Amino acid sequence: xxxxxxxxxxxxxxxxxxxxxxxxxxxxxxxxxxxxxxxxxxxxxxxxxxxxxxxxxxxxxxxxxxxxxxxxxxxxxxxxxxxxxxxxxxxxxxxxxxxx
Numbered sequence: 001x002x003x004x005x006x007x008x009x010x011x012x013x014x015x016x017x018x019x020x021x022x023x024x025x026x027x028x029x030x031x032x033x034x035x036x037x038x039x040x041x042x043x044x045x046x047x048x049x050x051x052x053x054x055x056x057x058x059x060x061x062x063x064x065x066x067x068x069x070x071x072x073x074x075x076x077x078x079x080x081x082x083x084x085x086x087x088x089x090x091x092x093x094x095x096x097x098x099x100x
Contacts, residue, residue: 001029002038002072004065038072047071051092060089070095 013022029035048071055061073080073093080087080095087095
């Protein structure tokens with residue numbers, strides 16, 4: 001899991017009605033054996049720049065946080081499962097779109 005996703009989840013919890021319950025569920029999530037919190041480092045930044053420039057050239061920019069998430073997926077060779085269709089425009093990653 002990218003730490004930006006974690007931040008977005010925590011912000012959503014604070015704005016919602018069930019912050020305590022949601023935080024409790026999320027607190028257990030990182031301890032699931034398949035879940036790792038990824039680090040954002042210089043290599044991630046290089047991939048961010050690649051993706052952002054490519055999307056801009058194609059005229060299909062996406063939100064900044066989503067570029068960081070895509071950069072992590074690219075860096076670690078991960079498939080991105082998403083409800084945001086714009087990830088399909090990021091040619092450097094494998095995105096699997098699941099509409100809500």
